[in-house]
Amino acid sequence: MADKSTKHDLVIIGAGPGGYVAAIRASQLGMNVGLIEKEPVMGGTCLRVGCIPSKALLESSELYWKAGKGLEKHGVSFEGLQLDLEKMMDRKRGVVQTLAKGIEGLIRKNKITRYEGTGKILAPGKVEISLNDGKSEEVQADRIIIATGSTPTRLPGIEPDGDRIGTSTEALEYDKVPEHLVLIGAGAIGLELGSVWNRLGAKVTVLEYLDRILPGMDAELARLAMRIFQNQGLEFHLNTKVVGASANKKGCRVELAGADPIECDRVLVAVGRVPFTDGLGLEDVGIRTEKGRILVDEDFRTSVDGIYAIGDVIPGPMLAHKAEEDGVACVEKMASGYGHVDYGLVPAIVYTSPEVASVGKTQEQLEDEDIPFRKGIFPFAANGRALAGDHADGRVKILAHAETDRVLGVHIIGHAAGELIAEAAAAMTFGASSEDIARTCHAHPTLAETLKEAALAVDKRAIHS
Numbered sequence: 001m002a003d004k005s006t007k008h009d010l011v012i013i014g015a016g017p018g019g020y021v022a023a024i025r026a027s028q029l030g031m032n033v034g035l036i037e038k039e040p041v042m043g044g045t046c047l048r049v050g051c052i053p054s055k056a057l058l059e060s061s062e063l064y065w066k067a068g069k070g071l072e073k074h075g076v077s078f079e080g081l082q083l084d085l086e087k088m089m090d091r092k093r094g095v096v097q098t099l100a101k102g103i104e105g106l107i108r109k110n111k112i113t114r115y116e117g118t119g120k121i122l123a124p125g126k127v128e129i130s131l132n133d134g135k136s137e138e139v140q141a142d143r144i145i146i147a148t149g150s151t152p153t154r155l156p157g158i159e160p161d162g163d164r165i166g167t168s169t170e171a172l173e174y175d176k177v178p179e180h181l182v183l184i185g186a187g188a189i190g191l192e193l194g195s196v197w198n199r200l201g202a203k204v205t206v207l208e209y210l211d212r213i214l215p216g217m218d219a220e221l222a223r224l225a226m227r228i229f230q231n232q233g234l235e236f237h238l239n240t241k242v243v244g245a246s247a248n249k250k251g252c253r254v255e256l257a258g259a260d261p262i263e264c265d266r267v268l269v270a271v272g273r274v275p276f277t278d279g280l281g282l283e284d285v286g287i288r289t290e291k292g293r294i295l296v297d298e299d300f301r302t303s304v305d306g307i308y309a310i311g312d313v314i315p316g317p318m319l320a321h322k323a324e325e326d327g328v329a330c331v332e333k334m335a336s337g338y339g340h341v342d343y344g345l346v347p348a349i350v351y352t353s354p355e356v357a358s359v360g361k362t363q364e365q366l367e368d369e370d371i372p373f374r375k376g377i378f379p380f381a382a383n384g385r386a387l388a389g390d391h392a393d394g395r396v397k398i399l400a401h402a403e404t405d406r407v408l409g410v411h412i413i414g415h416a417a418g419e420l421i422a423e424a425a426a427a428m429t430f431g432a433s434s435e436d437i438a439r440t441c442h443a444h445p446t447l448a449e450t451l452k453e454a455a456l457a458v459d460k461r462a463i464h465s
């Protein structure tokens with residue numbers, strides 16, 4: 001542990017995907033880095049109570065569902081199928097622990113000084129750390145990066161009680177399968193965790209304020225996704241405004257504007273996230289914010305010299321991989337003046353079954369911006385590998401500029417869409433046309449052939465549809 005006189009080249013507050021990745025890259029570039037994190041486990045929301053534990057439960061719950069209902073047509077059936085929820089949760093915790101140890105190892109290997117405590121900026125170059133062991137310490141740094149992430153948005157009229165009414169954090173730890181789970185918000189968090197508990201046997205009702213699910217995603221795919229989720233048993237109430245929720249020992253009651261209340265035994269509030277900057281001392285040092293987000297320039301500099309910000313606390317999508325890109329670009333710019341993130345090409349993935357993935361512009365955005373486009377669609381139902389694997393529900397949609405043929409957006413719903421989208425993101429990063437994707441030899445039989453066929457379909461020459 002460093003002493004009172006410790007001076008670093010760079011101090012980073014927050015060891016989520018933005019902060020710890022920035023720390024590693026900065027160390028690779030020769031900086032002496034201090035990394036402050038209040039939680040004993042590094043990796044941030046993503047590793048502790050977000051991306052990773054939810055993916056562990058999505059995987060386990062899908063296996064359970066398949067074993068119960070999805071394998072008969074394969075000629076595989078089980079008798080006496082049982083759910084051991086505690087074991088499922090233990091496996092999830094194990095995955096998190098393994099990855100957390102991995103990050104600890106990386107931080108050690110890169111000779112980054114880790115401070116377990118809460119950082120507060122006293123002035124440019126000066127951070128006070130309230131250490132978790134009760135002591136406090138002041139460190140100096142040429143530069144400071146704020147990477148403190150985000151926290152769930154609260155809804156007026158709903159006070160999470162940390163048990164029956166909670167956020168994704170609680171929904172990753174229910175000790176038994178709810179009979180009736182009400183989800184408020186049909187975004188990524190609601191649909192992923194709703195899928196988990198639906199597969200494990202809960203009745204799941206989704207209440208969404210808008211007239212559609214997955215706002216921000218391509219509307220055509222979102223409509224298709226909703227139909228598929230409905231077939232899986234999720235019940236949707238769109239155009240529904242939640243005005244309150246209360247809980248007692250027996251259950252919960254969710255109050256709606258203009259409709260009857262709903263009784264249930266658990267409520268999951270997933271209506272977005274807000275930057276977490278409490279206690280950092282932003283106002284005292286004069287760091288400018290707008291709607292809670294820290295304003296930065298293209299070099300991630302805040303309004304105060306020597307203080308930078310990345311990830312969920314600044315404008316842009318609140319996604320782990322975007323925070324990582326911010327972190328790397330931020331420290332590379334510090335070291336060399338060069339660094340780059342293409343914010344137009346940040347993929348977004350919803351890890352439901354099937355997955356929904358997207359990169360670039362949606363059809364609605366192109367229409368709003370009057371950009372002429374051609375559209376190629378290819379269904380998974382016409383792909384050999386998809387059928388062999390029982391993944392016929394899905395489609396790829398490619399949007400290419402009508403004149404230049406440059407690919408402007410790719411939207412996929414289907415098995416492994418989250419993996420397939422990487423090809424689209426890589427192609428678009430290199431400025432590909434749909435003809436480029438169509439002319440790329442794709443191995444047969446693979447799901448990736450759906451991308452090639454959708455690219456061919458842009459020019460109305462798909463082979464298999």
Ligand code: NAI
Nearest residue numbers: 185186187188189190207208209242270271272273318349
């Ligand atoms: P979200 O912003 O994606 O969706 C929230 C939904 O709640 C919206 O559809 C909104 O219209 C609705 N809503 C808001 N107020 C409401 C009300 N009073 N009654 C009913 N509906 C209401 O937020 P979500 O799902 O909480 O995710 C938060 C952040 O975390 C997002 O930035 C998301 O991208 C990110 N995330 C990403 C994941 C992924 O990439 N797979 C997984 C989980 C989260």
